[in-house]
Amino acid sequence: MKFLNKMERKFGRYAIRNLTWYIIVTYIIGFSLELLAPQILGYITLEPALIMRGQIWRLVSWVLVPPTDLGFFTIVMLFLYFSLGSELEHAWGAFRYNLYIFMGVFTSVIGAFILYFSGINILGYTFSTFYLNMSIFLAYAATYPNERLYVYFLIPIKIKWLGIIDAVFLLYAMVQGGWATRVVVLASLANFVLFFLMTRNMRRVSPREIRRKQNFQRQVRSNVPSAGVTKHKCAICGRTELDGEHLEFRFCSKCDGNYEYCQDHLFTHEHVHK
Template structure:
């Protein structure tokens, strides 16, 4: 797809969305009721107000606090540059537009809420998975690796999904693109870890079997390497038995 449609990709798409959010935030300070014209309301879309299929993405997460808006825009600028370098503009565009399409389908077909906050949460979690050890200055003071912020964000979404029936639709449809993009990789990684663990276990077992031992129980096969606390004795039949097997061997009837 990138070979055929890569020339249509928009570089810095996340930064563009952040800029448009800032512009809408300023507009809402002048006319707060304008937000109704931007929301994705399916009945009005079916009546012909098709711009709502896009404008809901520009609604800012914070309407009153300018500091939060500045921090959000600054952070989205960082995310934009990192994702474009890690994925390229086309794949970043595909991820964002795929998330938008998923949420639009959820709203228009299933009656789910289309919240820009949920879309940006999926973008942020993707960013955390791409560069988990990337450090940011939280509140411009505290250096924090983004993987920890991603874990916190994921935990909040999970709690909201469990506790609020109204948020299950937005969370599911907003994270669907994340599951499609990262799910196969996670499954492959888990399978690889399981194979590595199995190989390591077999290797360690082989090493234990090859380790020289001084005592070996004639009945159970345990050695002083397997269990250093075992006591071995040679009985009347000339064989060596451990402390566990020796009483049973001594109590066995003699033919």
């Protein structure tokens, strides 16, 4: 957390404001290429083999690859992700939102190269911004779990439940798919795990902090009186706090020693002098 704060103070001024808008623009460009010049998409996909041959623009250009086919549902999703992304940037700040998005892009590239060096052949369209979109949705669900989203514009449901459904869908895809699918999902969503680990106070789960809490709880338990054991007792009448909730006890400052008296004998007893 401190490291992230230092990074924000040092590099925060370089953050791209309204980053979600630029993400939507990349989608528009990608869909336009798909409709007007689909052959160009073959030159911008994320393919490590071609990158190793000098086509380094593919390290970045793959974000233009459309995540799905263009349709009414896709347009609705774009409006939704624009709203969610803007809310996250407002809540986290531009720097942290930038870090989250670009971390997802970076880990996706790392995942592609892992598959390449593992000898697993992947299609050029394997990596797109589909899972990056899902990471935005999961981040919003983790940040605002009790916000309501209207499914089909009619059914209100807390967004945390939709996030859980998405997580189950991703686990199912990993179990049913091959190693390529697993690497793609893990690489694309690694930003979600890494970012929330970076923004949590990990000191709370350190062995030293856990040991300190255990010692404190042990001391608290040792100071709690068990049944029948009293903490106060009048030196004259022997009454304790168990004899009545209205009783009050005080120590006498004029007596030599630790003598405690109830409210009835505090001012009437004879002082003890040794």
